[in-house]
Structures are given as structure tokens and as C-alpha cells.
Amino acid sequence: xxxxxxxxxxxxxxxxxxxxxxxxxxxxxxxxxxxxxxxxxxxxxxxxxxxxxxxxxxxxxxxxxxxxxxxxxxxxxxxxxxxxxxxxxxxxxxxxxxxxxxxxxxxxxxxxxxxxxxxxxxxxxxxxxxxxxxxxxxxxxxxxxxxxxxxxxxxxxxxxxxxxxxxxxxxxxxxxxxxxxxxxxxxxxxxxxxxxxxxxxxxxxxxxxxxxxxxxxxxxxxxxxxxxxxxxxxxxxxxxxxxxxxxxxxxx
Amino acid sequence: xxxxxxxxxxxxxxxxxxxxxxxxxxxxxxxxxxxxxxxxxxxxxxxxxxxxxxxxxxxxxxxxxxxxxxxxxxxxxxxxxxxxxxxxxxxxxxxxxxxxxxxxxxxxxxxxxxxxxxxxxxxxxxxxxxxxxxxxxxxxxxxxxxxxxxxxxxxxxxxxxxxxxxxxxxxxxxxxxxxxxxxxxxxxxxxxxxxxxxxxxxxxxxxxxxxxxxxxxxxxxxxxxxxxxxxxxxxxxxxxxxxxxxxxxxxxxxxxxx
Ligand SMILES: Nc1ncnc2c1ncn2[C@@H]1O[C@H](COP(=O)(O)OP(=O)(O)OP(=O)(O)O)[C@@H](O)[C@H]1O
Ligand SMILES: [Mg+2]
Numbered sequence: 001x002x003x004x005x006x007x008x009x010x011x012x013x014x015x016x017x018x019x020x021x022x023x024x025x026x027x028x029x030x031x032x033x034x035x036x037x038x039x040x041x042x043x044x045x046x047x048x049x050x051x052x053x054x055x056x057x058x059x060x061x062x063x064x065x066x067x068x069x070x071x072x073x074x075x076x077x078x079x080x081x082x083x084x085x086x087x088x089x090x091x092x093x094x095x096x097x098x099x100x101x102x103x104x105x106x107x108x109x110x111x112x113x114x115x116x117x118x119x120x121x122x123x124x125x126x127x128x129x130x131x132x133x134x135x136x137x138x139x140x141x142x143x144x145x146x147x148x149x150x151x152x153x154x155x156x157x158x159x160x161x162x163x164x165x166x167x168x169x170x171x172x173x174x175x176x177x178x179x180x181x182x183x184x185x186x187x188x189x190x191x192x193x194x195x196x197x198x199x200x201x202x203x204x205x206x207x208x209x210x211x212x213x214x215x216x217x218x219x220x221x222x223x224x225x226x227x228x229x230x231x232x233x234x235x236x237x238x239x240x241x242x243x244x245x246x247x248x249x250x251x252x
Numbered sequence: 253x254x255x256x257x258x259x260x261x262x263x264x265x266x267x268x269x270x271x272x273x274x275x276x277x278x279x280x281x282x283x284x285x286x287x288x289x290x291x292x293x294x295x296x297x298x299x300x301x302x303x304x305x306x307x308x309x310x311x312x313x314x315x316x317x318x319x320x321x322x323x324x325x326x327x328x329x330x331x332x333x334x335x336x337x338x339x340x341x342x343x344x345x346x347x348x349x350x351x352x353x354x355x356x357x358x359x360x361x362x363x364x365x366x367x368x369x370x371x372x373x374x375x376x377x378x379x380x381x382x383x384x385x386x387x388x389x390x391x392x393x394x395x396x397x398x399x400x401x402x403x404x405x406x407x408x409x410x411x412x413x414x415x416x417x418x419x420x421x422x423x424x425x426x427x428x429x430x431x432x433x434x435x436x437x438x439x440x441x442x443x444x445x446x447x448x449x450x451x452x453x454x455x456x457x458x459x460x461x462x463x464x465x466x467x468x469x470x471x472x473x474x475x476x477x478x479x480x481x482x483x484x485x486x487x488x489x490x491x492x493x494x495x496x497x498x499x500x501x502x503x504x505x506x507x508x509x510x
Contacts, residue, residue: 055347079253090343092340102268107353
């Protein structure tokens with residue numbers, strides 16, 4: 001499996017409103033990687049993820065997942081991807097177990113297989129005792145974890161997480177990172193967006209920074225930290241954070 | 253996606269819809285029952301005793317099929333229009349199935365099937381309630397079933413178009429109030445069109461619901477203002493047209509993608 005998990009070439013997106021969210025983005029996520037896609041609010045991260053997962057139509061460019069074009073074989077690429085989106089979007093009237101088991105159904109997994117698998121994943125994510133509680137009564141952090149469980153139920157090779165740790169407390173965040181790192185050890189590729197740059201610096205092996213619809217930096221974390229100046233702002237934070245601020249403010 | 257997996261996905265969508273129908277039964281099943289009881293009591297029993305017979309049957313037996321259809325049509329329509337709209341606009345949980353390999357055709361079939369189930373379920377419940385007011389004879393049970401099914405199908409398809417187009421919840425409630433109810437009332441629920449002036453008779457023939465009510469009534473009484481074949485043909489034609497329109501949306505991405 002040497003094909004990159006994700007190959008994006010000259011991707012452009014202009015919304016019907018006229019907003020040009022992506023202006024020719026090219027990006028490659030190696031298979032098995034923990035990849036951080038960083039960028040300020042409104043940079044185009046969610047748009048990019050939307051196109052890869054088939055929720056947003058592209059204006060130009062091409063996208064392939066594990067070498068398969070998302071337009072030519074959408075059913076194949078969708079089966080490979082697991083998405084944990086930025087917005088909480090499960091049916092709030094449903095119980096976590098049902099949310100996850102239904103999601104399995106959409107991938108053609110029978111309930112007899114999905115139920116034990118869902119219980120295991122929800123348990124691993126610390127939701128074992130909340131499985132039968134109505135969705136809207138979960139706390140913000142629990143909802144996030146339910147979103148992750150839902151994304152994993154069909155055992156995707158490529159997991160996409162759009163700010164999975166927004167609103168999650170420190171302790172849980174750490175256990176979530178451990179959980180995700182363990183997944184990459186099993187060979188699952190992870191593409192992640194986050195505004196916690198210190199954590200991205202510590203966990204990701206590759207990083208790309210997108211600003212105003214353009215990639216302004218991409219490479220292995222090691223390389224990026226080595227070749228760029230940083231650590232002088234006095235705000236604390238990590239080196240990556242300073243590089244990020246420097247580059248994204250330069251562009252304005 | 254292999255056919256077997258498509259079926260599992262279809263079943264998942266329908267199962268979710270049916271569980272919802274029963275979970276909020278006081279919004280999905282109860283209102284048409286309450287309205288029907290009122291209609292049966294007022295038009296059937298109280299006014300009906302003064303009207304006497306119409307087309308050779310007691311008035312209540314004449315109005316029951318139309319009133320059942322009123323409930324069936326609105327229920328099927330609202331089921332698909334509102335679940336689709338809510339899934340798209342509020343929690344945006346339609347994305348759950350959109351990111352999956354489920355083909356769009358299966359998604360549509362799933363939503364439509366929930367609408368048919370709710371429409372037919374409400375139809376049967378209202379019919380059962382009508383037994384308390386008058387025991388209708390059923391001349392052609394299969395025609396009754398066929399028209400329950402076809403009209404649920406047609407209005408589920410219509411509800412889907414509405415759900416796709418709706419930009420706010422108002423546009424979901426507008427159609428049942430300002431389009432469906434007038435069509436049903438003017439479609440000959442309470443009268444035979446032979447009692448209308450010629451111009452209105454002709455206009456009634458342009459109302460699709462007229463054929464639904466007449467076909468359905470034929471199933472009970474064995475008589476109708478127009479031939480049962482024409483009624484069936486009109487319904488099949490409508491199904492074809494609405495399927496075509498939904499098919500077109502399907503190809504454009506169902507109005508779901510930005
Ligand atoms: N549905 C939409 N219609 C029109 N414009 C949109 C839509 N969604 C996003 N945009 C615009 O596209 C641009 C990129 O938005 P996007 O959500 O991709 O940013 P982001 O990098 O995910 O930001 P954040 O970190 O805040 O989540 C923004 O200018 C946004 O206003
Ligand atoms: Mg975003």
C-alpha cells in the first residue's frame with residue numbers, strides 16, 4: 001500500500017455565494033501518516049474535507065483516495081474514509097448506540113455485526129455507560145467522542161477529523177490523542193485539523209498550513225520545525241505556533 | 253456497493269424513519285385520527301342525516317373514502333418533506349448517509365418508503381375509526397389497497413421535492429395548507445362532481461386528487477364519477493412524472509451539496 005492515502009491536485013472551490021474558499025490546493029497525505037492540516041478560521045480546511053468526503057462539490061482539480069479518484073469511484077473512496085466532522089451532526093433524539101449502529105448500516109454492515117462492534121468502540125472511547133442515554137443529554141465532550149466512534153464503525157483506512165478536540169477538557173483530550181496515535185499504529189491514516197498547535201506539533205508527522213484557500217507550507221514536522229524561525233514571540237506555546245502565526249500574518 | 257449492502261442501508265433508513273413515526277406518534281399518528289373523528293361526526297352523522305343519500309349510498313359512506321385520503325395524502329407528504337428538511341437543515345444528520353457509499357437512489361427509496369408506511373398506516377387507522385360511525389362495505393379490497401399505496405407513493409415523492417426545495421420550515425407547512433387541503437376539498441370529498449356546474453366539472457378533471465378520491469371510493473362503493481382505469485392511469489402517470497423530477501434532483505446532488 002504505497003499509494004498516498006490522499007492526493008489532491010489543484011483543487012479549487014468557489015461557493016455559489018462567490019466566496020473562493022480554495023484557490024488551487026495541492027496536497028499529499030502519505031499512507032499511515034498522522035497528518036495535521038492547520039490554518040486560521042475561514043482558511044478552507046472544512047471545505048477541503050467536504051470535497052474529499054463528497055459533501056461539497058469541487059469547482060476544479062482532482063482528488064484521489066488511496067489512488068482512487070473520488071469522482072470516478074465514489075462508493076469505493078467513501079467506504080475507505082471515516083469522517084468526524086466539525087459540527088455535531090447526529091440526530092439528538094437518538095441514543096449513542098443507535099447512532100453508531102445506524103451509521104454501520106449505511107455502509108452495509110448488518111446489525112448483528114455492528115452492535116457488538118459499536119459497544120466495543122463506545123466503551124474504548126469512555127462512553128460505555130452513556131450508550132443508552134438520549135443524544136442531546138450528552139456533554140459537549142461526549143458528543144465529540146460519539147462523533148469519533150461513529151466515524152470508526154466501518155473500520156476505515158483513512159480517518160478525517162475536523163477539530164475533534166474542540167470543547168474537550170485537557171484530560172480527555174490527552175486520552176483522545178493516545179487513542180488516535182494507537183490507531184495510526186494499526187495502519188490507519190489520520191488527517192486532522194486543530195487549533196491546538198502544540199498538540200499538533202507533538203503528534204503529527206506531517207503538517208500543512210493553509211491560509212485563505214492556499215497552502216503556504218507543507219512538509220514533515222521535523223523539516224518544518226528545523227527550517228523555519230520561531231520561538232521568539234514570548235507567548236509561550238510551541239515553535240510550530242510561532243511559525244504558524246508568522247506565516248499566516250505575513251500573507252495579509 | 254453490492255446489492256446486499258444496499259439493502260442493509262435501505263433497511264437502516266426505513267427502520268430509523270419508522271421508529272421515529274412511533275416515537276412521536278402524538279405528532280404523526282394522532283392528529284389525523286382526531287381530525288377524522290370530528291369530520292365523521294359532523295359531516296357524516298350530524299349533517300349526513302339531513303343530506304340523506306348521495307349516489308345511492310348514505311352520505312357518511314360517500315365521504316369516508318375522501319376523508320381517509322385527506323389524511324393519507326397529508327401524512328405521506330409531511331413525513332418525507334419534514335424528515336428530509338430536518339435532516340438537511342437542523343442537525344444536518346443527512347451527512348451521515350451522504351458520506352457513506354449508499355447510492356442516492358437508495359437514499360431516496362428509503363425516505364419514500366417511510367412516507368408510504370406512514371401514509372398507509374394512517375389510512376388504515378382512520379378507516380378503523382370510521383367503522384364506529386358507519387360500516388362501509390368494501391366492494392374491491394385490492395383497489396382500496398392499491399390506491400392507499402399509490403397515493404402514499406405519489407405524495408411521498410411530492411413531499412421529497414418540497415423537502416429538497418424548502419429553505420425554511422414555513423415552506424414545508426405552506427404546501428399542505430394552501431395546496432393539498434384545497435385540492436382534496438375540491439377533489440370531490442363531499443360531493444359528486446355531477447352536482448357541479450359544467451365549468452367546475454371540467455376544472456375538477458384537472459385536479460389529480462379527484463382521481464385518487466374517485467378511485468379509492470370505487471374500491472368501497474363500486475361506483476365512481478370516472479372510470480377506475482383512468483384513475484389508475486392518472487396516478488401511475490403522476491408517479492412517473494414525480495419520479496422523473498426527483499431523478500433529476502438526484503443527478504444534480506439532491507440540492508444537498510454546496
Ligand atoms: N456553505 C458555504 N457557502 C458559502 N461560503 C462558505 C460555505 N462554507 C464555507 N464558506 C466560506 O468558505 C471559506 C472557508 O471556510 P471553511 O469552513 O472551509 O474554513 P475553515 O478553515 O474550516 O475554518 P474554521 O477553522 O473556522 O473551521 C470561508 O470564507 C467561509 O465563509
Ligand atoms: Mg472548519
